[in-house]
Structure formats: C-alpha cells, structure tokens
Amino acid sequence: MKWEYRATVFYAKANDPEAKAYLQKIWPGWEPPLHAPQALGPKLNDYGAEGWELVSMQPVHLDSDASVLIHGGPTAAHDDAITGMIKARARIPSSPPGQEPTRYTNAYLCVFKRPVE
Numbered sequence: 365m366k367w368e369y370r371a372t373v374f375y376a377k378a379n380d381p382e383a384k385a386y387l388q389k390i391w392p393g394w395e396p397p398l399h400a401p402q403a404l405g406p407k408l409n410d411y412g413a414e415g416w417e418l419v420s421m422q423p424v425h426l427d428s429d430a431s432v433l434i435h436g437g438p439t440a441a442h443d444d445a446i447t448g449m450i451k452a453r454a455r456i457p458s459s460p461p462g463q464e465p466t467r468y469t470n471a472y473l474c475v476f477k478r479p480v481e
Contacts, residue, residue, distance in 0.1 A: 366480040370416060373426065376470040378403040399470035408474070416476035424473045432473065 377383060378396040383403035387396055396402060408418060425433040 367477045368480050370476045374407050374472050376401050376403045382406045415478045420475040422473045423469050424471050
C-alpha cells in the first residue's frame with residue numbers, strides 16, 4: 365500500500381465561530397479558555413472526512429518564517445547559535461544552562477496520512 369502525507373499547523377482558537385459551535389454541541393454550557401485544544405475538533409474532523417488519518421500531533425512554537433523551535437537536545441548545556449536566533453525571533457527568552465522556560469502555545473503541528481489509490 366502506498367501513502368500520501370500532509371503536514372499542517374492548526375491553531376486552537378475557541379472563539380472561532382465553527383469551533384465555538386462545535387464545543388457547545390459537545391459540551392453544552394462550557395465556556396472554554398481561548399486556546400483550549402478541544403477547539404481543534406472541527407479542523408481534525410474535516411481532515412478525517414476527507415480520508416486523512418491523524419498520525420502525529422505536537423504542540424510547537426513557530427517563528428515568522430515557520431521555523432519550529434525545539435529544545436537544544438540532550439547534549440546542549442546552553443542555547444546554540446541557531447536555537448538562540450529562533451528564540452529571539454519567536455520572542456522567547458533565553459534561559460540559564462540546563463533549564464527551559466515554561467511556554468504556552470496554541471499551535472499544533474499535525475501530520476496526516478491517507479492511502480493512495
């Protein structure tokens with residue numbers, strides 16, 4: 365079997381009209397926080413309706429060029445030059461060696477697959 369893949373970033377926005385209607389249908393009376401991950405339901409369901417299967421979903425931090433910020437890795441005692449540059453562009457503060465600041469995001473990198481006919 366052959367597969368095709370699609371990678372996209374979805375943003376959780378509970379005040380989006382479609383997300384708001386979906387959330388009220390599933391959880392009547394709930395007032396979700398602005399960036400509740402449950403607000404991704406309509407977008408995920410749309411992809412599912414087109415035959416796409418979600419295979420990975422990861423919260424991410426993106427800069428203006430859509431570079432994905434990741435932690436420096438197991439051997440990095442401090443930010444390397446590239447990570448430091450990405451943090452600066454994404455306005456995320458540098459941190460002392462061996463520590464990462466707590467960050468929040470409403471961006472999720474989602475990877476889907478579906479069979480190719």
